[in-house]
Amino acid sequence: MALSEAEVARYARQLLLPGMGEGAQETLRGARVRVTGGGLATAPAVYYLAAAGVGTIWIDDPDLVTPDTGAGFALGRADAGRPRAAALAEFARSANALVTAEPFRPGMRATALLICGATPDVSRAIADEARLLQLPHVVADVDGQGGAATAVPVGAPCYACATRPGLGAPPTAEGGAAVGALAALELLLLLTSVSQEPRARRVEVFRGTPLVRATERQPGCACMGPSAAGLAP
Amino acid sequence: MTARIPAARIDIRAHACPVTWVKARIALGRIAEGEVLEVLLVDGEPRENVPRSAEEDGHRVVRLEPAPEEGAGTWRAWLERGAPREERTWP
Numbered sequence: 001m002a003l004s005e006a007e008v009a010r011y012a013r014q015l016l017l018p019g020m021g022e023g024a025q026e027t028l029r030g031a032r033v034r035v036t037g038g039g040l041a042t043a044p045a046v047y048y049l050a051a052a053g054v055g056t057i058w059i060d061d062p063d064l065v066t067p068d069t070g071a072g073f074a075l076g077r078a079d080a081g082r083p084r085a086a087a088l089a090e091f092a093r094s095a096n097a098l099v100t101a102e103p104f105r106p107g108m109r110a111t112a113l114l115i116c117g118a119t120p121d122v123s124r125a126i127a128d129e130a131r132l133l134q135l136p137h138v139v140a141d142v143d144g145q146g147g148a149a150t151a152v153p154v155g156a157p158c159y160a161c162a163t164r165p166g167l168g169a170p171p172t173a174e175g176g177a178a179v180g181a182l183a184a185l186e187l188l189l190l191l192t193s194v195s196q197e198p199r200a201r202r203v204e205v206f207r208g209t210p211l212v213r214a215t216e217r218q219p220g221c222a223c224m225g226p227s228a229a230g231l232a233p
Numbered sequence: 234m235t236a237r238i239p240a241a242r243i244d245i246r247a248h249a250c251p252v253t254w255v256k257a258r259i260a261l262g263r264i265a266e267g268e269v270l271e272v273l274l275v276d277g278e279p280r281e282n283v284p285r286s287a288e289e290d291g292h293r294v295v296r297l298e299p300a301p302e303e304g305a306g307t308w309r310a311w312l313e314r315g316a317p318r319e320e321r322t323w324p
Binding site for chain 2: 003008009012021023
């Protein structure tokens with residue numbers, strides 16, 4: 001379905017970006033993205049997905065808003081004690097009334113995942129689930145004031161293969177904002193295919209210096225075997 | 234010279250930059266290569282920028298002329314859709 005007048009006005013500047021156009025914007029509108037994990041990148045990622053026009057955003061986060069949630073720009077004091085998923089869904093809708101955002105419920109079938117685990121172990125478990133379900137996904141790892149975004153198209157080297165040790169610094173809200181935005185952009189590029197560049201890659205931003213590298217499968221990784229095609233039980 | 238009939242027509246007189254060019258660009262994306270889009274626009278910024286943006290995007294400006302019969306200050310642009318461009322500018 002063609003873009004409405006309201007959508008053209010809302011996304012006008014984005015529609016002028018290289019490779020973007022009505023088709024890519026319609027693809028975003030048709031996407032159903034599950035944002036999962038309670039890490040510091042979640043709120044910024046949700047904001048950018050909504051602002052870009054991802055049609056359906058499901059927030060998968062069972063925790064409550066606490067003072068250390070680290071998303072002051074998204075969640076205020078009045079949100080303390082509320083389910084974080086509901087509060088972030090409301091925040092997403094306030095960023096763009098043209099999108100649907102709501103807490104994730106079992107049975108909702110996403111077309112892609114944006115994984116913002118509070119720890120790499122949590123992210124790895126969710127990423128493995130996404131790989132087995134053959135869903136494209138991006139993992140946001142906050143590390144100090146930076147971190148990394150790992151893009152995993154279907155069939156690409158998995159997140160575990162792509163992960164490298166970072167600084168190991170405590171995550172900060174600044175790092176969450178930077179990596180959340182970066183991870184959202186990587187997912188938008190995956191969804192729209194506006195770039196011909198390889199999308200299986202890891203973008204690292206440590207100490208303000210970005211490093212982009214294509215990911216490679218590690219020998220012996222489960223993603224090389226039958227499970228790589230989603231055939232594992 | 235063979236007279237050409239526009240394959241589509243849009244009126245962007247009520248819009249401002251950047252929506253003027255966005256709407257023209259979307260309309261160009263809906264017609265076939267070599268077909269012509271007629272655009273009604275107002276004098277000033279749209280008359281200057283929409284044809285220029287179309288050329289920068291690989292299309293051809295076939296006509297650009299006043300169209301007073303459509304209303305005071307109205308201009309008509311005929312834009313011929315060019316070949317799709319390879320764009321690899323994303324990192």
